Amino acid sequence: MNERIKMDVPAASPLRHDDAAETLRHVRQPLPHDSGRKHVQGTAQYIDDIREPEGTLHVAIGQSPKARGRLISLDVSAGRAVPGVVAVLTADDIPGKNDVSPAFGDDRLFVEDVIDFLGQAVFAVVATNRDVARRAVKLAVMEIEHERPSITVEDALERGETVLPDYAFGRGDANAAIAASPRSLAGQFRVGGQEHFYLEGQVALAIPGEDGDVHVYSSTQHPSEVQHVVARVLDIPDSYVVCETRRMGGGFGGKESQATQWAVTAALAARVTGRPCKLRLDRDDDFILTGKRHDFRCDWSVGFDEDGRIQGYAVELLARCGCSADLSGGVVDRAMFHADNAYWMPAVHVGSKRLKTNTVSNTAFRGFGGPQGMLAAEHVMDQIAWATGRDPLDVRYANFYRPGGNHTPFGMEVEETDTLLGLVQNLERSSDYRARRQEIAAFNASSPIMKRGLALTPVKFGISFTLTHLNQAGALVHVYQDGSVHLNHGGTEMGQGLYIKVAQVVAEEFGIAMERVRITATTTAKVPNTSPTAASSGSDLNGMAARVAAGAIKRRMIAHAAKAYDVPEEQVEFRDDRVFIGNESLSFTELARKCIQARVALSEAGHYATPKITWNRDKATGRPFFYFAYGAACSEVIVDTLTGENRLLRADILHDVGKSLNPAIDIGQIEGGFVQGMGWLTTEELVFNSEGRLLTHAPSTYKIPVASDVPADFRVALYPNANREETIYRSKAVGEPPIMLANSVFCALADAVHSLDPSKAVPLDAPATPEAILRACEALRGRPMG
The missing domain is CATH 3.30.365.10 (Aldehyde oxidase/xanthine dehydrogenase, molybdopterin binding domain)
Structure with a gap:
């Protein structure tokens, strides 16, 4: 363990004041998680473990059976008559605003008339126990004027429906640069969504106080927003509401804005009944009622020279946002901010659409749009490598940010080009990339069915909220x-x-x-x-x-x-x-x-x-990030090209966390983020049918990574570096950047498939499920599957 967390900083690192000479007793030490022992023992208290006050009631959600339409009538009389039912809440019971949105006023606590997605909350039953509440919910009778829903990006484009206006930025004339380039390519690349699958589902407990006060225990990443929205819906001052969160059993962004609705529902129930009320979504309802990572269609074109150097790049990021804006503004903006990843693009256009569909509103997910934009860039790098016959890593090197070519498409200077290059070169050596490349080529030449692939991909991730006041x-x-x-x-x-x-x-x-x-x-x-x-x-x-x-x-x-x-x-x-x-x-x-x-x-x-950050979105100028965190991963996979089954054999990771506050915690975050990213790109597939019903709504139909998916040879090291900015003890953030290290797994899978016919590009979208890999293999064999 000690070798993995060695943090000696080179003499050339840009340290200021007395950081280099500090003798620290606690900071930079690999101390255990404060709740780690309780996690293992099962004694860590989550909201569902809090001893319920006497008389606590339980809440269940009544959901729309249709994805799009108008609610003509709602009859809940049968549910109200069930013994044990204390109240049935509808939009008519809301004393304040029927609005649980984080910003744009387009998320309602309960449907009033327009239905936006299948499963949308129409009413809630409050009963003496969960079983009674859940049974009473099913007795409601709804009359709905149904319309054909929009489910896909193409549906939304056909109807011209968006949740927010289009947005774009760039530099120079990308299309002209592409047209004038010696070589050019264009294509379409799809990036799938992802379910948060936190271990602790959405849950809240609301306890009424005197004079209209309410104390809400919420599994939320944003207690202040819960406080504010509870007050808005109940029509009371913020000071009357206390929101408390001791710990969550995972969040990953799914509890940033979307924990609010369930806390508000519990608080409204407590207000109406005058008794403590608890709402805990079961796993199926949690899947159906809460948003996911945004899925994207990326339409791209690129111009480059014979060495693979990009001359011009244009990409349109078409995001399927779901039925409301939620946090899609920031998510898609961040996808745009990371559409370059680690690469200098002399002429570039990054455009976007925030498309409205009749599915649950997508929301924050670890990486917040960055993974989607970055993966599209890595896909294009592979396309260039296949077209030029060059090693994909050499194409990446040729396009890295460098002195004189170190401004992002939105104009921010990339100051640490030396960090990015040095880190990748170190990983290339430590992972023995070149020798393994040769070994894999020899293996593939003699193995007609089983193919191995290797990829080394970089990460450059901006750290700060892009909404400046949140910093x-x-x-x-x-x-x-x-x-x-x-x-x-x-x-x-x-x-x-x-x-x-x-x-x-x-x-x-x-x-x-x-x-x-x-x-x-x-x-x-x-x-x-x-x-x-x-x-x-x-x-x-x-x-x-x-x-x-x-x-x-x-x-x-x-x-x-x-x-x-x-x-x-x-x-x-x-x-x-x-x-x-x-x-x-x-x-x-x-x-x-x-x-x-x-x-x-x-x-x-x-x-x-946070100092230094400024961002004028209208003019697309400023510095939206305090600094960048860097990393790189080298992944080796093996693929059965007759079934699409695959396995990650080895992963080497080198990641920049500055001077780590706690190396043990940081390595855990890197390992966990990488595996979660690998799940997003390989096994986790969200499937909606044409009626808007989520078919992958439980562990039986939605596959997250398990222990056996973690490579037996898993090497993680921290890059010895100090943050040039004056952050806390010169550390760097580590929560989100590791997700994008998993891009190397996707690229390695594409590399393995490419060995079937190096003259062709690999038609592989994310997630690279066995079915998707098999389709790509058959396409390269000249026998595309129906």
Whole structure:
């Protein structure tokens, strides 16, 4: 384990102030997850584990049986008559606005008239237990004026329906550059969606208080939004609502905006009945009622020279957004921001459409659009390599960002071209890429059925919310008289290790043991107006806010100690649970008590706002990202070309996390992200029928990766580097970038299929399921499947 997390930084790394000389007790140490032991023991408390208050009621959702149409009438009288049913809620019971959207006012809590997707919430039954509620739901009678739904990108294009306006940016005349290039290609590439499949489904518990107050426990990545939307729907001030989240059993973006509806429904039920109310979606309903990763159709054209260098690139990203805007604006914008991935494109056009379909509204998913845009770029790199006969890695090298060619299509400068190139070159050597290439070629030449493939792909991922005002965080720190510390901040814990990282920062600031820092649940009652835990920015934002708060308290303690002992403040040092004051020493606890006796404030609310970022969307100018995180992966696969069955044999990963706050946590994130990305690109397939019914709605029909899918030879290393920007201890974000390392698996599968006939391009879309791979193999054999 120690070799995998070695973090020696080269002397050339751009460190400032005293980072290089710091001796750190907690930060940069591979400490275990604060809830890891409880996770293993099954004692970690999730919302469904909270002891229910006496009289708690349970809520079930009544869903539309049609995907598009108009609700003519709704009769819930039979359900109301069922023993144990306390209330049936419809749009008529909403005291405020029938709006649970994050921004655009187009997501309703319950249908009023227009039906937008099959399964949409029409009403809710509140009963003494879940079984009664679920049975009563089925007794409702709906009269619906049905219309043919739009399901696919092509359906939406035919009807001209979008959830948001088209958007584009670029540089130069891409089409003219393509036309003038020695070589050119064009094509269409489809990228599938993905179900979040968090272990803990959507759940909320709402407890009514006095004078209209309500306390909501929600499995959400965005407690402040839950607070705000509950208040909007109930027509009460935000201050009357507290939203609390101790931990989630996974989120991956699926609980950024779409946890809100279920928290609001529980809160409305509590308001109507005056009793605690809980809503927990079962897995089938969770699949049907919540959005997925956006699927895309990418229409592309590229011009290049004989060496594979791109002269011009044009791509239209056609996103299937579902029935409402939700977070599609930001998701598709980020897909556009990453349509270049790691490559310089002298002339480039990136366009997009946000298409409306009668399916559940798609939403945030780890990577937030970046994976889709980036995969399309990698697909084009492979197409160029096949057309020129060059090694795909050499084509990638030829197009990397470089000095003099280091501005993105939206004008931001890529400052770390040396990091990108050095990282990929290191991985090329450590993975023995060239020798393995030759071995695989020899194997394929002698193996007519089983084919191996190899691919090494880079990742360049921008870190920050692209909605600038979200790049801020707050934290609350108290030091008590016994020297223990209470820590609260706006970030939420979904298994990614945010809480332990921020606690490490606070313990380091005070020079005390980790055991002294009490990690507490995220709650809007302590830290208000927080951003969602998303965009890989949780540690960057909340770590800084917590350090600001702890630092302010520490400075007051230093000032008091220096005055009391008549020494300069520079001679006061906090370390090893003690405070050294000139030639004197006392425990941290003793100084805390002395400060209290001297009426020194030992509580502080810290705030941090990310510097440097600006983005003018209308003019497509600015710097939407604070910095870029980099990575690369080399994947080797084997494919049975008669069945499409395949296996990942080996994966080598080198990833840039700056100077890691916690190497053990970061490696776990890299491994998990890679495997989740591999699932998106190989086994996870969303299938809707022509009526808008999701056919892959349970583990029986939707396949996520399992332990046996993880390669036996799995090598992960952290690239020794320090963030050039002044982030928390010079670390870099690690939540989302590893997803895109899995692009190497998709490209390796295409490489294996390509060996059947190197004169042809591989017609393979994502996900590369066995069926899709078999179709591609048969196409190269000249016998396309029907």
